[in-house]
Amino acid sequence: MAAIDVSEVQKFLYSTPPFANLSSAQMASILNGMEVSYVRQGQTLTLAGAAATLHLIRRGACEIRTPNGALVDQIADGECFGVSSVLAQNPDGLEIVAMEDSLVYRFAKASFLQVFEQSEALRLFFEHTQHHRSRKLSRTQGSDINTPALQLSTPIEQVMTRQLIKATPEESVQIAAQRMTEARVSSILIVDAKEEHKPLVGIVTDRDLRSRVLALGITSELSLSEVMTCAPATLSPDSLVMQAQTLMSEYNIHHLPVVTGDGVPVGMVTAADLLRHQELSPILLINQIHRQTTVENLARVCQQWPTLIVNLILTDMKPADIGKVLAAVSDNLTRRLIELAIAKFGQPPFPFQFLVFGSQARKDQSLGSDQDNGLMLSSPPNAQQSEYFSALSNYVCEGLGACGIRLCPGNIMASNPDWRMTQEQWQQAFSNWITSAAPSALLNASIFFDIRCVYGDEKALTDLLKGMQKDIAKNSLFLVSLTRSALASKPPLGFFRHFLLESSGEHKHQLDLKHQGLALINDIARLYGVACQTYRVGTIPRLEQAIREKLISEDIARNLIDAWDELNGLRLEAQRRHWQAAGKASAYLDPSTLSPLERKHLKATFATIKEAQEIVLQRFARGYA
Template identity: 30%
Template sequence: MPEDTQTFLAGIHPYDTLPTEERAQLCGMFRRLDVPAGQVIFRFGERLDGLYVVRAGHVRIEGEQGEVLSHLMARNSFGERGLMRDGFAASTAIAEEDCTLFLLPAGRFLALIEAHEAFRRFFSRGKGEAAAPRRPALTDMRVAELMAADPTTCEADTPIRDAAALMRERRISSLPVLEKGALAGIVTIRDMSNKVVAGGIDPTGPVAGIMTRNPLVLAPSAIGSDVLHAMMEHRIGHIPVVEAGRLVGIVTQTNLTRAQAESSAHLVRDLAQAQDVAGLAAVTAKIPALLRQLVGAGNRHDVVTRLVTDIADTVTRRLLAMAETELGPPPVPYLWAACGSQGRQEQTGVSDQDNCLILDNAASEADMAYFTRLAQIVSDGLNACGYVYCPGDMMATNPRWCQPLATWRRYFAGWIAKADPESQMLSSVMFDLRGIGGQGALLTRLQEETLAAAAQNTIFVAQMVANSLKHTPPLGLLRGFATFRSGEHKDTIDLKHNGVVPVTDLGRVYALQGRLPAVNTRARLQGAMAAGIVSPGGGQDLLDAYDLIAQTRLEHQARQVAAGEAVDNFMAPARVSDFERSHLRDAFVVVRRMQSAAGSGRGVPG
């Protein structure tokens, strides 16, 4: 298969854990399938030919009864459940649009499962970066995640005509009715139609005359199945949500439909169809709600951040396409690459942009004007979509980070040779590069060369280890936390710089020591254990600690979204239970222990 296929697989876990030569051989075993929209790829109960990987397009997965289980997009895999069970499909797969799929023969897939722990763990237990993340099950979601908060209401003595006008103005189909601040009833479009229009009730009379008194209510802690069962049993489409006697929201059939529809796949589809930057920004504005929904449904942090990053990748590629439409075809091949959290596929609800352009060596001085303009269009578009300009100017708009491949080779060689503070800082950023749009081959060879050179330079590795110890966990005395003592973030801890970043830095060091091509932190930690860079015990402890810290960070951001607050990384330990604080502190202790082991050169505790 072409070289870009190798680049494609290298960006997917667990394929990124394979040695380069083995991954290249594996590429030759995949068969490309071009599937038109609407075609059934396989049906429930049919014998499977192998594992499918989506290269482009969208695939819908349905259960035995035709219920939609998930919507898959590029880099998602499917068919593994049936292959690992009895060789027969456990679901039905349908192309939602024209798709390009890669098919790995069943025998080869099962051989990978047998030979590689990373593949076995990934496909059999659902751990790691889920290749085919499913949307949260509606039946398991909390009502608090489904409801419309602070619903529009009216008083019981409001004239029916005024209540109808309010519903039309707000484009809502129901209206909770209050008496002395408490929920007294609910009126719906059906009440207006059946009782007023068809029943002849005077529209100037009070809405209390047509409302349903003492309606069925649910608590925010109820789950989606409670909503569905209540709606079916009582034949209603609107349920007020009450907590401690106070109306806090309403859940309707529209909310249920929206919860099912607002998946990352649908956002990606909307982005792909957007015609301008304003259209892209309208879609990315939904990311906080998506994050809240995904976290509220119990998804792991690595699944959530992967889905959020996929959206950023799609925005970037759409902006590149828009730029090329405006500027014309590029004069030479190029690669737009991301570093930072987007490069590692670990974006949360707070993200600036970190990116660069790697140009083909054929680029002339005259060609630079084209790429300067392209970088500006894309960077401005990202900023408009909520990915704000990098405060450190680590962007392709900076001429330093828009250079031919030969210059990038000199950059990395110089950083490795010097290993001064600036070189360490830049290496920490640039070792997380991942291609987003353009020619992936421009980065593949560069990464291989750089990893080899860096691993051989023991002084550089030692200084990168020292650099990784600059961010320390927020541990205080007497089993407490070292919170900020003053300022804007008083009494909080920074879950990013003192929580996630220390583990990210350790993962990067392990990748250098083991020449591991993965850039995702979880994949690096797993690769380090597989390669013997860290002991199984120490590595698993660190992985578990990272999972807890990263999950806590996402849950904190989801709470902020729910409260209508600006999303950040600063959490007050008092906002979580004693149980959670105890486990979070234990996680920070593990990180500090692993930092000490890395810094002392004594190896990693088991």
């Protein structure tokens, strides 16, 4: 029959990627044999028989699930399912469950495949979709057995050690043993020094020294060529962690040299490296931090930090838990730096507390967070003591900077003499902020109300907080001002719930998830935090405390917590992507990269913030603002 000329259908396809790029001839072919059906909410579609083809949701929402019910993807208007059915006979037996009543277009398989062959754009798009879904699928399945597949597919170059300890076959066993001890490694590479490019010819490990030399009572003057393993198993630099694991278990070995095509060793992978990589363990990082004795070594160890964060994000850890892990690492790093400073400058003349503010205090740091901190001294220092604390603070703050926690652009750091005060002075400072209640003063001071002690006796901080809360209770105007400054920014929803995006500059048409979203929730939670009887510092603990003290309805608080989780998840994911692509973290998100369903969620999230802002206005500012 004649080509289909149903304008509403064509119009929709032309507004939907990737079909928008089709020529009119391709459009006509792909429409050949197309069918429309209506799927009731809750109905399951098995992609078999006539349905084993590509489908496009015209209106509605569906979930893609595995046969045992695990969620692979959520899709809505303008998104396709059946991609792996039409391209690869649906090897994973995926099923579609309608989450809403849905109107669905079904392409005739032959027509789709014909255009798929012709159109590069279509091919790229669907191959990408298929890849994306199978990755999500492998993550879904991976989490069941707790070894995410992506760890196994990490290139070996990211895991291997590049500092190589080498010897020649003519050198003695003793020399090799000395070199290994010095470098604290468990193997040595034997290279042929007579050849110009010095190729690998063998390897000697701790185990070889034990079993082939010591156990046999052979003299340590023996040359390495007599005890080494010749032509050992090796990896090429582009192999994957998975291959390393296979080789190790196959040959029952723990050391694998990484060599280039012509046999030149470029790296070394040990079973311990693989273990370390796979555990992705913050505990290991913290242990390493405590073993380092110089700032340089700390900085070197902390180079793993972004990788750790990226890996935590990739393993789908909850944002709040990622925050806790990062806080644990940065707290320990800070303490280690203070210990090193004390080792360098001597014992402090009297006790002090190292305070952290803002995100480190709230435990919601992420990639690229900066430092906000200060000192609280137990008595007023004389000139010489001032000198000591200045040196200590500079050492710690610069050390944190070297380890990847950026210096604070607003100079709220212990290295700034303004923020090294006695307990009385801190009390006075809070008192001033609370009684003056000038919104402009508060705007800059609000991060001081997120405060935690990471070094020294916590009792002093508890006393400080008690005094602060007493002051707040006495000055009702303070909460009004804090409310005003908290509501100075609005969530980026315009009329008709369109996103208000950056209109110019580097982040044109993007959402700033931190300043347009998360910060607003942090501000609201801070209000409840300082109004509660019991002081909490994290955003979620504050909202939970406000529920307990009945300052906020449980509904609103839970919605805000969900919104915070959602935005934080999006921010971490955006940062991870920017980090892996460009080596720097950015919390900007282009809403057009979201699926319609994700966009819907995001809009609902911003609507929640808006609602909470109105409630806060009523509660703390009695409607004045």
